Each structure stands twice: as structure tokens, then as C-alpha cells.
Amino acid sequence: MLQVDITLRPAVQGHSDFLFARHRAGLGPVVAATCGSWDDAAQRAFHDAWFADPSRVAIVLVDGEAGVIDAQGQLDGVLYLARIELLPSVQGGGVGTQLLRLRIEHARRAGLRAVELEVLIVSARLGPRHRARRSG
Numbered sequence: 001m002l003q004v005d006i007t008l009r010p011a012v013q014g015h016s017d018f019l020f021a022r023h024r025a026g027l028g029p030v031v032a033a034t035c036g037s038w039d040d041a042a043q044r045a046f047h048d049a050w051f052a053d054p055s056r057v058a059i060v061l062v063d064g065e066a067g068v069i070d071a072q073g074q075l076d077g078v079l080y081l082a083r084i085e086l087l088p089s090v091q092g093g094g095v096g097t098q099l100l101r102l103r104i105e106h107a108r109r110a111g112l113r114a115v116e117l118e119v120l121i122v123s124a125r126l127g128p129r130h131r132a133r134r135s136g
Contacts, residue, residue: 003098004062004063004090004093004094004095004098005061005062005063005064006060006061006062006095006098006099006102007060007061007064008058008059008060008061008070008102009058009059009060009061010054010055010057010058010059011051011054011057011058011059012054013051013054015054015057015059016047016048016051016054018066019047019051019057019059019069020043020044020047020051022066022067022069022085022087023043023047023069023085024038024040024043025087025088026067026069026085026086026087026088027085030120031043034120050071050083056071056072056073057069057070057071057072058070058071058072060099062090062095067086067087067089067090067095069083069084069085070083070084070099070103071083071084072103074112077111077112077113077114078112078113078114078115078116079103079106079107079110079112079114079115079116080115080116080118081100081103081115081116081117081118082118083118084096084099084100084117100115100117103115
């Protein structure tokens with residue numbers, strides 16, 4: 001696995017349009033495979049509702065390039081990662097694994113008891129298969 005420099009930075013309301021563009025670029029193919037097509041208005045409404053509280057969101061810089069979104073929340077001692085989006089240019093190179101390791105270490109240092117990751121598994125050939133949740 002290639003090691004890259006990953007830096008987290010808090011999101012603010014002014015980042016909404018930038019993050020929506022990253023959402024489209026990073027998850028557009030997954031949404032199309034799941035829903036049959038990308039509906040810009042529906043995705044924008046989803047994004048706006050999700051981003052209503054930007055304090056839950058961290059922009060993740062990969063080697064200085066903003067290419068990942070990490071949405072998180074904490075509840076009852078669990079760090080919940082609900083939305084991690086990688087741009088295609090950094091997918092498949094171990095960046096997601098490295099990001100998860102950083103978040104797990106952060107949770108340990110914060111005294112949290114678990115990290116929960118929500119994953120949508122989609123195969124280009126088979127379409128959406130299932131949503132999986134892992135804790136660790």
C-alpha cells in the first residue's frame with residue numbers, strides 16, 4: 001500500500017458547492033449503478049440536508065489535494081463514519097484504508113469504544129448488492 005499524506009480540515013458552510021462537486025465526481029458512478037442515473041436535483045437535496053450541519057464534516061486532503069470527504073458523528077462512545085467519498089484519481093490505492101486507520105486511532109485516543117463504518121457495495125457488473133455495516 002502506498003503511503004500518502006492525509007490531512008483533515010474542518011468544513012464550513014462555504015464549502016457546500018465544492019463538496020457537492022466532489023460528491024458528484026466521487027460517487028456519481030455508484031449512484032448511477034444504484035439508481036439507474038444521476039439525478040442532480042435529488043442529489044443536491046440529499047447533499048444539502050446532509051451538509052446542514054458542517055461541523056460533522058471533515059475535508060480530507062490527500063497529498064495536498066482535496067479529494068476525500070469524511071462525514072462523521074459520535075454517539076454513545078461510537079465514531080460513526082457514514083460517508084467517505086474518494087475521487088476516482090485516488091481510489092484503489094489504499095487511501096481509504098489509510099484514512100480508516102487514522103480515524104480508528106483517533107477514536108482510540110478519544111476513548112471511544114468502537115468505530116462503525118457504513119458501506120454501500122456496488123458491482124459494475126451486478127449492480128447494488130447490499131449495504132454492509134462493520135464495527136471494529
